[in-house]
Amino acid sequence: MPIILNNKKEMKDVVVAVLSFLRREKRGWVILLLATLVMSWIFRAEIKNVINNYDPVKEQAYLSEQINDELAKILDYSGADRVYIFQFHNGISFYNGQHAQRFTCTYEIVSKGTSREAGNLVNLQVSVFSWFITQTLEGNMCYVNTQDIPDYTTRYTLHSQGIKSIKVLPIIKNNRIIGLIGVDFVKSYNESLGEKITTEWFSREAEIIANILD
Numbered sequence: 001m002p003i004i005l006n007n008k009k010e011m012k013d014v015v016v017a018v019l020s021f022l023r024r025e026k027r028g029w030v031i032l033l034l035a036t037l038v039m040s041w042i043f044r045a046e047i048k049n050v051i052n053n054y055d056p057v058k059e060q061a062y063l064s065e066q067i068n069d070e071l072a073k074i075l076d077y078s079g080a081d082r083v084y085i086f087q088f089h090n091g092i093s094f095y096n097g098q099h100a101q102r103f104t105c106t107y108e109i110v111s112k113g114t115s116r117e118a119g120n121l122v123n124l125q126v127s128v129f130s131w132f133i134t135q136t137l138e139g140n141m142c143y144v145n146t147q148d149i150p151d152y153t154t155r156y157t158l159h160s161q162g163i164k165s166i167k168v169l170p171i172i173k174n175n176r177i178i179g180l181i182g183v184d185f186v187k188s189y190n191e192s193l194g195e196k197i198t199t200e201w202f203s204r205e206a207e208i209i210a211n212i213l214d
Contacts, residue, residue: 063212067107081111082108082111084118084181084184085181086104086121086180087104089102102123105117145164158184164187164190171206183197
């Protein structure tokens, strides 16, 4: 006569009893296999439901709203004209099989009257902006006056966006650099850039962003 199990609790009780028996018999591999199969069967409906209801567009929109809210807070607190995030990604492949490392401005919040630049900052080559990235990773990308930046490529690119003062820090997740977060001052120079936007405070904000980003 077959055993009829009315609910998941009863099924789990049976599983526990069977596993206990196998444990006494010292059949570890059987325990692992059986546990995997049974738990997959018990929760098959829940797993299927999660898969069927997953909407990548909806998920991305929700994620973006969270990040934009954080950037808006940074903009408000810092008094900056532009707050943004760059994310690193692979580009084209070379003949030797290596990928061209690139980075793109994926998020941007601006103050009233400030131009949006994200659309122009797409698929930038890491090799071209190596000085900018290296200085950011070393915590040195903080300039009250961008005229003082020694690297021509960086200085020219920032001036083309009207940036007078700037501070940028890396975004780190699981000990890997996944992006950059920065603040620009376009309307005027920020003489107290390092005092208001301390590295300690800005690093905490970068950590919050890292925890939100996938």
